[in-house]
Amino acid sequence: MRSMPTMICLHGLTPEQEARVREAAPGWNIVFGRPKELDDKLFREAEVICGWSPVIEKESLGEGGSLKWLQSWSAGVDKMPLGKLEQAGVILTTASGVHPVPMSETALAMMLAFSRGLHHSVRSQLRGKWEPREPYAELNGATLAIIGAGEIGTELGRLGQALGMRTIGVRRTARPTPHMDETMAIDQLHDALARADYVVNVLPHTPDTERVFGAAEFAAMKDSAVFVNIGRGVSVDTDALVEALRSGAIGGAGLDVTDPEPLPEGHPLWAMEQVIITPHMGGSSERYKERVTELFVHNLKSYLADGRPARNIVDYERGY
16 A cells, blocks of 8 residues: 655645645645754655755755755755756746745835935934935836736736836737737847836846856946846846945935845945945845735646646756
8 A cells, every 4th residue: 555645844834824725735744844853864754845945855866865856945956956956857846936925025115215215214214313315206207127927017007007107028029928018138228228227137147147247237227316226136247236325326225235245244245335235135025925825825736637736847957
């Protein structure tokens, strides 16, 4: 008699979320818990794992591992051992699709802060000073260039259009994209940058996206433009960004991600008045587990029915 297959769900789901997973996979041995709470043997036995821990690389991908499908807890998988996963024949799926709302709202918050000078007002408040800082701008009528017009980018485009912004989406190939007034191919990047008042980078980390933003790209932007990075830090040449800010080549930067990350103590970006830095919290939300559970259950039903999850399968060659 075949023993029950094992599934591990990490990251502390709620009892209601656990019940949804159990309901979707009757006849499975489903283990919920934090990595340090679980016996290593379970990771060798697991056919399906939702979440990530370094113990997976050691046990599930090691000799005797049974892993067939890994559902990532994050949209980015660049820090996972993609080569080993591919070699082991593991299907890897990302959590793409759970981030558009919090990440687009993070970018919007930064743009609003810069347009209304809130970053200056917060710093003045900490000094106990009443210091108006003209000029105060509006997002209405401004041009927003979104570099990486995928799910997150299109949601940001929707928000931008709702506020009266003109939206330009930049993606691998130019094709009509929801909530973009205009779409350009990545080889037209400089044209988009030259027209934008706000540039938001949403690019993932792949070999093709490293250092996409360097000295030439910042030079192509308006000297009043604000650069917002909610994608990956390594897509930006940090030294070139610092120089662009120092020289006035661009007007400001909102950074949820950096390279290196976190920024070391004493890094010049910390002290720049025209910079807002947040601790890579753009995708975080009180609804995160709810959304990942919904995605996982959807993929789980497909996996049990067809042997393959339905959404977000990683192309190992592309890295996403």
